Amino acid sequence: MEKEKQMEILKNLIAIDSVNDNEAKVADYITSLFEPYKDREDVDIKRVTYAPNRDNLVVTIGKGKKVLGFSGHEDVVSPGELSAWDSDPFKAEIKDGKLFGRGATDMKGGLAALVITMLDFLVADKIPGKIRLFATVGEETGEYGAAQLTKAGYADGLAGLIIAEPSNEMKEVGIASKGVIDYAVTSMGKGAHSSKPEEGINAIDHLIDFANEVKLLMEKFDEVDPFLGKLTHVQSVFQGGEQINSVPAKALMKGNIRTIPTYSNQAVFAALNGLIDKLNQKPGYDLSIEYIFPEEAMSGDANAELVQLVRSVHDEMYSDPMKVVGNTGASDGSEFLHAKGNFSIVQVGPGNDSEHQSNENIDVDIFSQSVEFYKKLAVAFFN
Ligand SMILES: [Zn+2]
Known part of the structure; x- marks a missing residue:
């Protein structure tokens, strides 16, 4: 042509x-x-x-x-x-x-x-x-x-x-x-007046625990692919709380993981789900995770x-x-x-x-x- x-x-x-x-x-x-x-x-x-x-x-x-x-x-x-x-x-x-x-x-x-x-x-x-x-x-x-x-x-x-x-x-x-795993974690707590925090459950505190642990957890996926390098993880969205003088009843975070073929998405899901289950054993923790359009490497x-x-x-x-x-x-x-x-x-x-x-x-x-x-x-x- x-x-x-x-x-x-x-x-x-x-x-x-x-x-x-x-x-x-x-x-x-x-x-x-x-x-x-x-x-x-x-x-x-x-x-x-x-x-x-x-x-x-x-x-x-x-x-x-x-x-x-x-x-x-x-x-x-x-x-x-x-x-x-x-x-x-x-x-x-x-x-x-x-x-x-x-x-x-x-x-x-x-x-x-x-x-x-x-x-x-x-x-x-x-x-x-x-x-x-x-x-x-x-x-x-x-x-x-x-x-x-x-x-x-x-x-x-x-x-x-x-x-x-x-x-x-x-x-x-x-x-x-690379593959992609977008995830969203919701932490549910219980609202209360911040002058009586013992009556509430702080959703943000629990979500921060997840955020700190998931960072270390993803760093354990440390193999290097010759063409793609390492798995990467970015905590990209954080939202939570209702007002300054309330114990937060709800908080949400999102993260984006770019995977390499060494690790199937299933293996990464298992690690994330395991962390959620582990934290939910603690009194008052109510975390849930959702995956959005995951793609295999x-x-x-x-x-x-x-x-x-x-x-x-x-x-x-x-x-x-x-x-x-x-x-x-x-x-x-x-x-x-x-x-x-x-x-x-x-x-x-x-x-x-x-x-x-x-x-x-x-x-x-x-x-x-x-x-x-x-x-x-x-x-x-x-x-
Ligand atoms: Zn394109």
């Missing part, structure tokens, strides 16, 4: 405001691009609705038993303060070889590149094998589109999955990612066939050596890895470190070259 047409597709995707909603419009647009081919027997287009206005899209092209997965998310994060932008975040502008707009890097650029790769195969009528695109909803807020598609079996039997998240302008390939093997394939195509196209890395953030890969079958997942895509920021941008040439990269990779994958 000509570069101009490629840029038009990316611009049109950016123009759809899909800040944690409206992914159906992104699915509509991608569907419209495949519309001319929809009657071919080797083309299958399926929408999988998550919620009103929020559709995942699964597009399969080609034939054969071996299936290569392509994945990109349709949602973007909020543009934030508009005054911090030099241009309209939903009206992409090109300046000095860079295209600016919300999602340019994360990851409408990568998504567009995958779509264009598939369209080019269709136009040329040379599809190297069966390729399945997963365009997902809600990646930024809990990977629930990928979770839904995985549960419904769309990713079962894949032979490999390429996620086009930005990877330092195609210089890196991500093979592992994704382990990676630098020697996996798919990683080697990415490396060889990369070395053929780019002069810089490719770096194998881990990602500290979770991605749709954390959900797709639960699909049936044994396959590798790699993250490699155009885009830079401007994700989630104002003036998010993508290098136009790197974006365009990534289409060539995905084409070569797909051909090599089926050879």
Whole structure:
């Protein structure tokens, strides 16, 4: 596809405001691009609705038993303060070889590149094998589109999955990612006038005990992953008390844990639940814990066939050596890895470190070259 047409597709995707909603419009647009081919027997287009206005899209092209997965998310994060932008975040502008707009890097650029790769195969009528695109909803807020598609079996039997998240302008390939455990602990006490504290139960005191102990408990998870480093833990929200002269009846804290593959989420849950149970043995303690959208860490093997394939195509196209890395953030890969079958997942895509920021941008040439990269990779994958 000509570069101009490629840029038009990316611009049109950016123009759809899909800040944690409206992914159906992104699915509509991608569907419209495949519309001319929809009657071919080797083309299958399926929408999988998550919620009103929020559709995942699964597009399969080609034939054969071996299936290569392509994945990109349709949602973007909020543009934030508009005054911090030099241009309209939903009206992409090109300046000095860079295209600016919300999602340019994360990851409408990568998504567009995958779509264009598939369209080019269709136009040329040379599809190297069966390729399945997963365009997902809600990646930024809990990977629930990928979770839904995985549960419904769309990713079962894949032979490999390429996620086009930005990877330092195609210089890196991500093979592992940290998991996420968000937790909320509620401490219930008993209100009383602070002049008679013996009549109340101080919910804040009990929560502070938890906060102090959980810090030490998480530090015991001290193994170091070669790609991801250590498990991290941040106590991020603290609320409690009703007024200055009352014994607090309720207090709440939240924390965010980023896990590594050495430790399953189950192991971390067991430790946290154990601490809650231990504290609740003490008189008057009433603590409870809740987990929000936990994601399992994704382990990676630098020697996996798919990683080697990415490396060889990369070395053929780019002069810089490719770096194998881990990602500290979770991605749709954390959900797709639960699909049936044994396959590798790699993250490699155009885009830079401007994700989630104002003036998010993508290098136009790197974006365009990534289409060539995905084409070569797909051909090599089926050879
Ligand atoms: Zn992303």
